[in-house]
Amino acid sequence: MSKQVLIVDDDPDVRLFNKTVVEESGCTPLEAANGEEGLAILKDQKPDLVILDVLMPRQSGIRLYRELKTDKALKDIPIIILSGIAKKTFLRSQKALTEFGGEAVPEPEVYLEKPVEPEQLAQEIQHMLKS
Amino acid sequence: MDIQTILFVTKFETLWFDALASLLDLRKAALEHVVFLNVIEREKVALHRGRGYQKREEIKLREMANIRFIDWAETLFEQGMEVGAYIVVGNLQQQVIRTSEKENVDLIVIGNEKKKRFELFFSPSDVIEILRRSHKPVLVYKYRGNGGSQENKPFQRPLIATCFSNTMRKVFAYLKKLDRIIEEVTIVHVADPGKLQQGSAMAIQKTRLVTRRKLDEACDELTAAGIRATPKVYVGDPVREIEIAARECNATMIVAGTAHKKTIAERFVGGTPRALVEKSAFPTLLVPPDPDQRKQQPRRSTGGNPPQRRGVTHGI
Numbered sequence: 011m012s013k014q015v016l017i018v019d020d021d022p023d024v025r026l027f028n029k030t031v032v033e034e035s036g037c038t039p040l041e042a043a044n045g046e047e048g049l050a051i052l053k054d055q056k057p058d059l060v061i062l063d064v065l066m067p068r069q070s071g072i073r074l075y076r077e078l079k080t081d082k083a084l085k086d087i088p089i090i091i092l093s094g095i096a097k098k099t100f101l102r103s104q105k106a107l108t109e110f111g112g113e114a115v116p117e118p119e120v121y122l123e124k125p126v127e128p129e130q131l132a133q134e135i136q137h138m139l140k141s
Numbered sequence: 142m143d144i145q146t147i148l149f150v151t152k153f154e155t156l157w158f159d160a161l162a163s164l165l166d167l168r169k170a171a172l173e174h175v176v177f178l179n180v181i182e183r184e185k186v187a188l189h190r191g192r193g194y195q196k197r198e199e200i201k202l203r204e205m206a207n208i209r210f211i212d213w214a215e216t217l218f219e220q221g222m223e224v225g226a227y228i229v230v231g232n233l234q235q236q237v238i239r240t241s242e243k244e245n246v247d248l249i250v251i252g253n254e255k256k257k258r259f260e261l262f263f264s265p266s267d268v269i270e271i272l273r274r275s276h277k278p279v280l281v282y283k284y285r286g287n288g289g290s291q292e293n294k295p296f297q298r299p300l301i302a303t304c305f306s307n308t309m310r311k312v313f314a315y316l317k318k319l320d321r322i323i324e325e326v327t328i329v330h331v332a333d334p335g336k337l338q339q340g341s342a343m344a345i346q347k348t349r350l351v352t353r354r355k356l357d358e359a360c361d362e363l364t365a366a367g368i369r370a371t372p373k374v375y376v377g378d379p380v381r382e383i384e385i386a387a388r389e390c391n392a393t394m395i396v397a398g399t400a401h402k403k404t405i406a407e408r409f410v411g412g413t414p415r416a417l418v419e420k421s422a423f424p425t426l427l428v429p430p431d432p433d434q435r436k437q438q439p440r441r442s443t444g445g446n447p448p449q450r451r452g453v454t455h456g457i
């Protein structure tokens with residue numbers, strides 16, 4: 011059975027791009043348009059990998075990432091962050107949330123800033139699923 | 142009612158990030174989530190005869206908005222805030238209402254769009270329509286300096302314009318939660334000069350006394366909640382006097398309640414809140430009545446009473 015990759019992004023064009031790369035990589039894509047939907051699918055389907063955007067309505071990728079990494083059942087699912095938000099901003103925001111009394115979370119396994127080449131994304135997907 | 146989530150509506154023409162920055166002291170209360178909304182009007186990408194839907198133009202406008210929002214979001218994310226963004230093609234009023242309900246926001250912040258009187262006759266401003274339709278408080282943000290900078294924080298020294306309606310309870314409940322941000326509140330009632338002319342000097346003084354007592358009670362309520370409050374009574378045209386009071390008290394914002402009435406006339410003949418939105422130099426926070434209060438609004442009498450001048454009416 012092929013591995014499942016959850017794509018969480020509010021932009022339908024980006025979801026389509028990611029979906030195509032995931033399918034080309036021999037995996038099954040699952041889609042969510044925001045963090046809330048993404049979390050529901052994660053809990054229900056427990057995919058093998060998540061490709062996560064940051065700036066989204068309903069729940070941002072920053073909060074979803076934090077929820078994932080502090081959930082015992084989900085924290086081992088690898089995550090590729092794919093966003094227009096800079097990595098240093100993502101890390102600073104996580105630090106700020108930790109300072110506000112949250113739990114410290116590890117850095118994301120892979121952080122890619124948009125736009126990304128399909129080959130690069132495919133390579134990262136393969137790498138993450140193998141490891 | 143805490144202000145946890147703000148919907149910040151911008152066309153990038155009348156409202157910029159510094160406006161939002163001046164509201165960030167709301168974090169001391171409960172603010173933790175900002176939702177950006179940019180609505181690309183249909184006329185910009187469609188409805189052009191012979192050209193079809195201009196997808197390229199839509200992509201260009203979306204990406205331009207996206208670049209701004211990413212920049213703004215980065216600043217907020219770094220402070221540990223939650224941020225969301227919507228860039229949609231459609232009708233501004235519908236999208237604001239829809240997004241405010243979807244995200245369950247506690248405050249809608251929108252810039253003031255200047256329309257000419259002639260244009261307003263045929264198409265009331267988007268802000269007024271949003272006020273009519275929204276169940277959420279709406280802050281119509283205005284820059285006070287010529288250079289567009291905003292030195293004051295709107296919630297620092299609000300002036301509440303009241304006519305002692307039921308909406309005042311909601312306004313008070315809203316402001317009491319902001320005791321850590323508000324320095325001082327001024328509560329103003331503008332008496333109708335027409336009523337004063339009909340009575341004797343004694344009757345006029347009595348009116349003033351009764352009004353003042355009501356204002357004192359209102360101030361006591363806020364003081365008990367830890368907010369310093371001062372009462373003021375003015376007489377004359379409500380909009381003009383509220384504006385004068387705001388200047389005299391060095392207010393940072395005017396707060397008024399609205400009482401929605403479903404008449405066609407209201408769209409074209411505004412009441413005090415509408416006039417404040419259109420004419421006042423101050424940011425204006427308008428608080429609508431609760432939905433159940435709206436249903437209880439009495440129907441206009443068809444008898445001899447003169448019709449009220451009102452759209453979104455002065456109703457705190």
